[in-house]
Amino acid sequence: MSSKGLLFVVSAPSGTGKTTVAEQLVKIVPTLELSRSYTSRAPRANERDGVDYHFISREAFEARVAHDDFLEHADVFGNLYGTGRAETEARLASGRDLMLVIDVQGARQVRQKRPGTIGIFVLPPSFQVLEHRLRGRSQDAESAIQRRLATARSEVSAVAGYDYVVINDELDRAVAELRGIVLAERARRERRMDLVAPIVKTFQ
Numbered sequence: 001m002s003s004k005g006l007l008f009v010v011s012a013p014s015g016t017g018k019t020t021v022a023e024q025l026v027k028i029v030p031t032l033e034l035s036r037s038y039t040s041r042a043p044r045a046n047e048r049d050g051v052d053y054h055f056i057s058r059e060a061f062e063a064r065v066a067h068d069d070f071l072e073h074a075d076v077f078g079n080l081y082g083t084g085r086a087e088t089e090a091r092l093a094s095g096r097d098l099m100l101v102i103d104v105q106g107a108r109q110v111r112q113k114r115p116g117t118i119g120i121f122v123l124p125p126s127f128q129v130l131e132h133r134l135r136g137r138s139q140d141a142e143s144a145i146q147r148r149l150a151t152a153r154s155e156v157s158a159v160a161g162y163d164y165v166v167i168n169d170e171l172d173r174a175v176a177e178l179r180g181i182v183l184a185e186r187a188r189r190e191r192r193m194d195l196v197a198p199i200v201k202t203f204q
């Protein structure tokens with residue numbers, strides 16, 4: 001599986017603000033794109049098919065799993081989510097860097113399949129802050145909030161498998177830190193050999 005672009009996976013407990021951080025990031029970093037996932041979840045009032053997600057039926061999702069059409073897929077809060085394999089490979093092959101904002105189960109699968117994947121975990125400042133945000137932002141029932149908090153406890157324990165951690169205490173600061181990670185990864189020497197070799201040659 002060869003590719004030219006870099007693959008980033010970003011995970012965080014629900015309510016941490018990872019989607020907002022990632023959406024702000026791609027606005028300010030050229031040639032970095034967000035992946036659009038497939039999901040069997042119903043769209044929320046403000047969501048559009050083909051923009052926020054590809055919304056498909058559970059049957060269609062399962063058919064895609066059977067055809068091995070996903071790079072990764074997972075059941076999150078009872079809904080199915082997955083990253084399309086063909087579109088991911090095509091975008092990376094064309095040299096664009098891609099960011100997947102996916103849960104910890106999916107991130108684990110991607111890291112196994114593509115060892116060069118760069119993992120970034122976004123943490124809220126504390127469990128109490130996460131709880132406060134979840135209660136503040138949503139019309140979710142108490143049972144749904146409790147389920148998200150219980151999932152958050154187990155998700156946070158997966159942080160050890162990631163390369164970088166960003167603490168989302170303040171949006172602009174978190175976006176700046178994420179941008180720093182992307183730029184540093186791009187600047188790694190082994191990824192710059194096509195630029196380095198001709199410059200070194202001018203010294204000979």
Ligand code: 5GP
Binds near residue numbers: 072073081102103106
């Ligand atoms: P939501 O339904 O709130 O949009 O997302 C719920 C969870 O599913 C979030 O943790 C989100 O990161 C995760 N998610 C979204 N897309 C994907 C995907 O393609 N694969 C996996 N494994 N998780 C996803």
